[in-house]
Amino acid sequence: MIGNFDGVHRGHQSLAVAARRLAAGGGRTGGGVTGGRVTALVFDPHPLTLIRPEAAPARLSTLADRSGWLQEAGVDDVAVMAPDRAMLDLSPEEFVRWLVETHRPTAVVEGEDFCFGKGRSGNVATLCSLAKASGFGVEVMPATMAVLDDHSEVKVSSSLTRWLLSNRRVADVARMLGRPYCVPGTVVRGDRRGRTIGFPTANLQTDVMLPGDGVYAARAVLADGREFAAAVNVGARPTFAGAARTVEAHLIGEHGLREWAPIAGLDEYGWTLRLEMAGFIRDQVKFDGLAALTGQLARDCKRAVEMVAVRQEVRRVGKEVESA
Numbered sequence: 001m002i003g004n005f006d007g008v009h010r011g012h013q014s015l016a017v018a019a020r021r022l023a024a025g026g027g028r029t030g031g032g033v034t035g036g037r038v039t040a041l042v043f044d045p046h047p048l049t050l051i052r053p054e055a056a057p058a059r060l061s062t063l064a065d066r067s068g069w070l071q072e073a074g075v076d077d078v079a080v081m082a083p084d085r086a087m088l089d090l091s092p093e094e095f096v097r098w099l100v101e102t103h104r105p106t107a108v109v110e111g112e113d114f115c116f117g118k119g120r121s122g123n124v125a126t127l128c129s130l131a132k133a134s135g136f137g138v139e140v141m142p143a144t145m146a147v148l149d150d151h152s153e154v155k156v157s158s159s160l161t162r163w164l165l166s167n168r169r170v171a172d173v174a175r176m177l178g179r180p181y182c183v184p185g186t187v188v189r190g191d192r193r194g195r196t197i198g199f200p201t202a203n204l205q206t207d208v209m210l211p212g213d214g215v216y217a218a219r220a221v222l223a224d225g226r227e228f229a230a231a232v233n234v235g236a237r238p239t240f241a242g243a244a245r246t247v248e249a250h251l252i253g254e255h256g257l258r259e260w261a262p263i264a265g266l267d268e269y270g271w272t273l274r275l276e277m278a279g280f281i282r283d284q285v286k287f288d289g290l291a292a293l294t295g296q297l298a299r300d301c302k303r304a305v306e307m308v309a310v311r312q313e314v315r316r317v318g319k320e321v322e323s324a
Helices: 010-023 063-073 092-103 124-134 158-166 170-177 290-323
Strands: 039-043 077-081 107-111 137-141 145-147 153-155 182-188 202-205 214-222 227-235 246-252 272-282
Touching (some): 010 063, 010 107, 010 137, 092 124, 170 272, 246 272
Parallel strands (some): 039 077
Antiparallel strands (some): 145 153, 182 202, 202 246, 227 246
């Protein structure tokens, strides 16, 4: 498996499953070896950050999350390849020669749209030809499809996932990924306005792409495993002039109080938080005053609790079906 694997969507997961099968001695290529290990060669950052930085896609995941999700899908080893000019200038023939000398594969699993080598000049047909001459097998996996909320059937891809995310369709993003979209980060100081109106928020600094501006429901997970439903605002706050675009979460529950207090066992800032997006609640609106704003925030919190509870129940039932 070779690629960027951003987001580790369902298509990426299908590659890992196929590779795991080959490592157990099965598969169509004849290249499987019982007891073999599955290795994912992961480009990080995306090669476009070197070739054309202005065209580099927003990140859907951190490298740590990608590694963990790939391993959950069946990968044994994640080998990170930092793209440099020497690597990106390799022809398809030179890249395969490097692959054989460095990793000695018995088989390679890729999707049907895989391209490699300088200028993406090699494709799966090129790979199959070079692999045959080099003594390893290739298994080409068909595209993974997903049915979206509007009943359209689409090919799962990182680029479509980004489009859906930018258009606030986080439920459809979950259909692409096979799990909720996750925004991990570090809680940093904001303007502290939320605590003065009864809705304190954790302002999150993150390296991954944010969904389009709006209010969302999310499951907030602390580093120690504690969980809360959360109402999450993404974007500037139109009621307060001059506010910068941020992502901030109001944690609901024992710490979703109408008076601000630090979470037990945590400093005021500097702690890690993961937001698993459960659904879109509403557009951003400019309110006439604080009374209208706080009234809507209360309704947002109620809706967030309901949406997270539904998501939790769906996940519970799914796990029961899988284990049956």
